[in-house]
Amino acid sequence: MSTSVNIVRSERVAHFEQDVWSIFTPLALECQAVNLGQGFMNFPPPDFVIEAGREALLRNDCNQYSHPMGRPRLRNALAKSYGPLFERTLDPNTEIVVTAGANEGIFSIFAGYLDQGSEVILMEPFFDQYISNITMNGGVPVYCPIRPKGDTSKDMSASEWKVDIQELESKITPRSKIIVLNTPHNPIGKIFSREELEEIGALATKYNLLIISDEVYDRLHFDPKKHERIATLKGLWERTITVGSGGKTFGTTGWRVGWLIGPKALIEPALAAHTRVVFCVNSPLQEAIAIGFEQAEGHGFFGSQVSAYEHKRDKLLSVFKELGLPCTIPEGSYFILVNMEKVQVPQDYVFPELLNSRAKDFKTCYWLTKEIGVCAIPPTEFYSKPNRELAEKFARFAFCKTNETLEAAAERLMKLKPYIKK
Ligand SMILES: Cc1ncc(COP(=O)(O)O)c(C=O)c1O
Numbered sequence: 001m002s003t004s005v006n007i008v009r010s011e012r013v014a015h016f017e018q019d020v021w022s023i024f025t026p027l028a029l030e031c032q033a034v035n036l037g038q039g040f041m042n043f044p045p046p047d048f049v050i051e052a053g054r055e056a057l058l059r060n061d062c063n064q065y066s067h068p069m070g071r072p073r074l075r076n077a078l079a080k081s082y083g084p085l086f087e088r089t090l091d092p093n094t095e096i097v098v099t100a101g102a103n104e105g106i107f108s109i110f111a112g113y114l115d116q117g118s119e120v121i122l123m124e125p126f127f128d129q130y131i132s133n134i135t136m137n138g139g140v141p142v143y144c145p146i147r148p149k150g151d152t153s154k155d156m157s158a159s160e161w162k163v164d165i166q167e168l169e170s171k172i173t174p175r176s177k178i179i180v181l182n183t184p185h186n187p188i189g190k191i192f193s194r195e196e197l198e199e200i201g202a203l204a205t206k207y208n209l210l211i212i213s214d215e216v217y218d219r220l221h222f223d224p225k226k227h228e229r230i231a232t233l234k235g236l237w238e239r240t241i242t243v244g245s246g247g248k249t250f251g252t253t254g255w256r257v258g259w260l261i262g263p264k265a266l267i268e269p270a271l272a273a274h275t276r277v278v279f280c281v282n283s284p285l286q287e288a289i290a291i292g293f294e295q296a297e298g299h300g301f302f303g304s305q306v307s308a309y310e311h312k313r314d315k316l317l318s319v320f321k322e323l324g325l326p327c328t329i330p331e332g333s334y335f336i337l338v339n340m341e342k343v344q345v346p347q348d349y350v351f352p353e354l355l356n357s358r359a360k361d362f363k364t365c366y367w368l369t370k371e372i373g374v375c376a377i378p379p380t381e382f383y384s385k386p387n388r389e390l391a392e393k394f395a396r397f398a399f400c401k402t403n404e405t406l407e408a409a410a411e412r413l414m415k416l417k418p419y420i421k422k
Contacts, residue, residue, distance in 0.1 A: 070098025112269030189330020
């Protein structure tokens, strides 16, 4: 016997739109498309990290609760690895919290700082989870676009996407509490320059804002660009929490290990929330990430990882060059924004109804997945509604994939040729 139960969902989740992943991941599977959509690696983490995880599972102390701040071994390894990068000695007992991925860390910062109606300044495009992390904690996202300042009909560097600092300042109100920075950036691949960070930092100081610096791709930056950390600029350590991800660092996105680094006084409210949300992060994989950091240098891991990604980036860029589709060349992270304006999707192509309310890029990416057999993600998902038109000519391709997968994608993408306007 079936009963129909109607229990009304909370306002907090009622307004969520169907997210882009739940449309494109099943579609890619259904069409057996090569999936360059979601940013997960389809190759395994390094052997020494896997081995460390296997050994940790055999130790009882690694199968029980850990300290809410994170296992001491991981906090010590993070302090040792990040101290020189932050140009200071990091205290593993007060300045580092291990979180369930970067995402839960960001959620916990918002939970620790936002009151009903507090505003958070986001630069768009943004990592889509920020929005729900803010609104579920009573906050209000306020948007400022990063715009392409170069000629998007040609290849351009990700550094040519710029935020207008006066426009950013105009978004600040007495309710503003936090500004979120993401560098290296998803999906642009931009690494903010020192001058840009100084300007953003000066605004945060002027208006007394907390800076969340989402640096989950900090180990993926391509020559000659170096990753700069806002927390190392004069006077900004005191107001910055930097967010990191074991998933991005070691190719273990499913392990859900991340961290927050910042001064004790800033970290405490986030730790308070984190302790109530997850209490602690899974123990064996924290141990494995700790060993990953301890052994990374001996394996020359970070350098060889960057070279491998650089090779993948160039491989995919060469495909779009051959097709004559202009790209934003990433300086970091593992995404390429491709200008799809020249691709002529047949006018009589029939799209499912759920795409009617979405911007043009949803249709282009749907057709690409279904008819060409390569899945990419529509970047308007990473914009507020009023600014979506800024991104509707682009598609985001992730290159954190095996060379074989990239080659298979390249072969299929050649099928685009007859649809490309000369
Ligand atoms: C900019 C950015 N921040 C945070 C995250 C979340 O990282 P994690 O998987 O460690 O939660 C992602 C994941 O794609 C991301 O792109």
